[in-house]
Amino acid sequence: MEKFTQIRSTAIPLPIEDVDTDQIIPARFLKATTREGFGDNLFRDWRYTSDGQQKTDFVLNNPTYQGQILVAGKNFGCGSSREHAAWALYDYGFRVVVSSFFADIFRGNALNNGLLPVQVTPEALHAILQAIEQDPATDFVVDLENQTFTLPATGLEASFDIDPFRKICMINGYDDIDYLLSLKSEIEAFEHAQ
Amino acid sequence: MSKTLFDKIWDAHVIKVAEGGLDVLYIDRHFIHEVTSPQAFDGLKQRNLPVFRPLQTIATADHNVPTKDQHLPIQEKLSRDQVEKLRENCREFGLELYDLGHPYQGIVHVIGPELGITQPGMTIVCGDSHTSTHGAFGTIAFGIGTSQVEQVMATQCLLQRKPKCMRITVDGALQDGVLSKDIILYIISKLTAAGGTGYFVEYAGSAIRALSMEARMTICNMSIEMGARGGLIAPDATTFEYVRGRKFAPQGADFEAAVSKWEQLYTDVDAQFDLEYHFDASEIGPMLTYGTNPGMGIAVSEHVPDMALPGDSPVSFDKSLTYMGFKAGESLLGKTIHHVFIGSCTNSRIEDLRLVAEFIQGKQKAGHVQVMVVPGSQQVAQQAIAEGLDKIFSDAGFDFREPGCSACLGMNEDKIPAGAYCVSTSNRNFEGRQGPGARTILASPLTAAAVALAGKIVDVRVHFNQN
Numbered sequence: 001m002e003k004f005t006q007i008r009s010t011a012i013p014l015p016i017e018d019v020d021t022d023q024i025i026p027a028r029f030l031k032a033t034t035r036e037g038f039g040d041n042l043f044r045d046w047r048y049t050s051d052g053q054q055k056t057d058f059v060l061n062n063p064t065y066q067g068q069i070l071v072a073g074k075n076f077g078c079g080s081s082r083e084h085a086a087w088a089l090y091d092y093g094f095r096v097v098v099s100s101f102f103a104d105i106f107r108g109n110a111l112n113n114g115l116l117p118v119q120v121t122p123e124a125l126h127a128i129l130q131a132i133e134q135d136p137a138t139d140f141v142v143d144l145e146n147q148t149f150t151l152p153a154t155g156l157e158a159s160f161d162i163d164p165f166r167k168i169c170m171i172n173g174y175d176d177i178d179y180l181l182s183l184k185s186e187i188e189a190f191e192h193a194q
Numbered sequence: 195m196s197k198t199l200f201d202k203i204w205d206a207h208v209i210k211v212a213e214g215g216l217d218v219l220y221i222d223r224h225f226i227h228e229v230t231s232p233q234a235f236d237g238l239k240q241r242n243l244p245v246f247r248p249l250q251t252i253a254t255a256d257h258n259v260p261t262k263d264q265h266l267p268i269q270e271k272l273s274r275d276q277v278e279k280l281r282e283n284c285r286e287f288g289l290e291l292y293d294l295g296h297p298y299q300g301i302v303h304v305i306g307p308e309l310g311i312t313q314p315g316m317t318i319v320c321g322d323s324h325t326s327t328h329g330a331f332g333t334i335a336f337g338i339g340t341s342q343v344e345q346v347m348a349t350q351c352l353l354q355r356k357p358k359c360m361r362i363t364v365d366g367a368l369q370d371g372v373l374s375k376d377i378i379l380y381i382i383s384k385l386t387a388a389g390g391t392g393y394f395v396e397y398a399g400s401a402i403r404a405l406s407m408e409a410r411m412t413i414c415n416m417s418i419e420m421g422a423r424g425g426l427i428a429p430d431a432t433t434f435e436y437v438r439g440r441k442f443a444p445q446g447a448d449f450e451a452a453v454s455k456w457e458q459l460y461t462d463v464d465a466q467f468d469l470e471y472h473f474d475a476s477e478i479g480p481m482l483t484y485g486t487n488p489g490m491g492i493a494v495s496e497h498v499p500d501m502a503l504p505g506d507s508p509v510s511f512d513k514s515l516t517y518m519g520f521k522a523g524e525s526l527l528g529k530t531i532h533h534v535f536i537g538s539c540t541n542s543r544i545e546d547l548r549l550v551a552e553f554i555q556g557k558q559k560a561g562h563v564q565v566m567v568v569p570g571s572q573q574v575a576q577q578a579i580a581e582g583l584d585k586i587f588s589d590a591g592f593d594f595r596e597p598g599c600s601a602c603l604g605m606n607e608d609k610i611p612a613g614a615y616c617v618s619t620s621n622r623n624f625e626g627r628q629g630p631g632a633r634t635i636l637a638s639p640l641t642a643a644a645v646a647l648a649g650k651i652v653d654v655r656v657h658f659n660q661n
């Protein structure tokens with residue numbers, strides 16, 4: 001996993017609630033057996049018509065909005081447990097998703113793949129969306145160490161929570177699996193005791 | 195100290211508390227399928243690791259499989275490749291695979307219980323959010339991502355923060371024509387699609403106790419649709435009788451010994467929950483969804499809400515109704531329907547098929563409707579055939595197919611055309627879930643059967659009140 005400490009980037013607004021993982025990456029694109037390339041089909045049915053034409057009204061097709069930060073409505077990532085959703089967002093170039101609420105499994109999958117879920121209050125989310133609307137070129141700074149999401153242009157600052165263990169993993173690029181593998185004898189002892 | 199059912203099972207599986215306060219949770223059973231496993235197997239290969247406990251790992255092919263002519267090679271190349279990859283991986287890592295054509299093949303959440311692999315008190319995971327289904331047996335069962343699939347294959351453990359616990363109590367008797375599917379759609383409509391996030395749910399109350407195991411599985415299956423990681427129900431005599439004699443269940447004296455342990459699995463009287471809800475079963479009608487998430491549900495006799503609920507975005511509400519082609523405030527009764535899907539891990543078990551068959555026996559589907567009935571497993575299919583249900587379906591003009599996930603998700607050949615309505619017994623009405631542009635209306639198997647006969651949305655209670 002890539003390390004994550006701080007990024008500065010413009011943001012892309014997607015003020016839709018309950019964005020489910022079937023929208024992020026529809027099931028018919030889950031047939032690959034590797035982790036790469038899912039970005040091409042990110043938000044496939046919102047981005048393209050059935051005959052493969054770009055839908056100009058969808059935000060990812062609007063050159064005004066660019067960046068590594070996606071700002072979405074509440075309950076982002078609900079539905080299927082497919083980790084492909086996190087892979088697709090990451091592969092497309094996102095490193096941060098901001099929302100006022102994340103679905104559990106998505107949050108875990110994102111954290112396991114170096115994609116930072118930043119949960120802010122509904123008021124802060126509203127202010128962030130407004131700031132993007134007013135100036136799509138405005139930069140945001142996401143600082144994981146200090147757990148802050150700031151808008152240097154206006155001084156707006158939101159803090160966010162993250163599980164302390166997950167934070168260390170993200171900053172250092174650690175995977176859970178290394179830790180779990182180190183417990184082998186304890187796991188075997190537990191099994192014997194059953 | 196008093197404990198909830200959830201606490202009892204969780205605490206018994208914590209090997210240690212890791213730095214940072216996460217629990218190292220031991221996993222008793224791991225189910226895998228073709229979609230969410232290939233990258234996990236690759237991870238093992240890269241690290242040169244075996245599957246740590248192959249006997250606790252059970253594989254099947256379900257998502258990509260065609261539901262016609264399963265004896266022939268899968269037509270679509272990418273689907274075929276993914277199933278082939280699963281075969282290769284299971285051979286290489288020494289895992290049991292219930293492959294196409296195997297008498298135990300089927301949807302992963304249907305076969306675990308019917309084979310007796312799922313037993314009370316266990317922890318069970320699968321790279322699939324509807325793993326919550328297994329909670330009906332008093333297990334902690336939840337869906338995981340592919341990175342975690344790899345972790346469980348490598349170590350039989352996961353790092354987890356213990357979730358909060360919610361209890362939903364449903365008391366009273368259900369109206370005729372109302373099923374457990376209606377209970378759970380009703381609960382989700384009250385709590386919303388995010389109302390259970392961060393929680394594990396225990397379902398309790400006389401209405402839940404009165405349900406069969408299969409009906410309980412339908413409830414636990416959809417826990418994820420309100421955002422909960424899982425749902426569980428305390429095991430009781432109904433549970434033990436269901437498990438007794440199944441292929442991988444303990445047998446004879448071992449079974450009796452297991453039951454005496456399982457009998458300890460209940461929530462202590464004064465145990466505390468983080469959140470509690472109470473519902474009255476008699477107030478629940480046959481449910482339908484009108485929008486694009488499972489929280490957007492109403493009783494068939496109610497109208498689509500006039501506006502988004504307080505706190506919800508009007509933009510999302512409008513987008514949802516536009517996608518569905520419904521108007522705020524209208525009734526769905528009488529809407530013409532062209533597709534009915536009876537299947538999925540929510541409602542494809544033998545009791546579901548029996549209920550539908552009994553309801554439609556001697557009748558004909560409406561001419562314009564296409565009806566798919568897809569059994570959840572080979573065993574369900576064989577049982578249905580042995581009972582002559584297949585004949586009842588074909589006489590009524592229903593298409594009785596071979597087992598798999600089918601039109602629950604647009605991943606195999608079974609899809610609903612763009613713009614068409616499908617009354618479906620599955621669990622998700624997301625945009626495009628049943629095929630690009632498809633419009634899904636979630637409902638119970640009885641409502642689906644009644645719609646298939648009428649060709650339009652009807653209140654199935656009318657039929658019961660006549661008799």
Ligand code: SF4
Pocket residue numbers: 256257301302303322324538539540598599602603620621
């Ligand atoms: S039937 Fe549907 S919900 Fe169930 S496992 Fe298959 S695809 Fe998932």
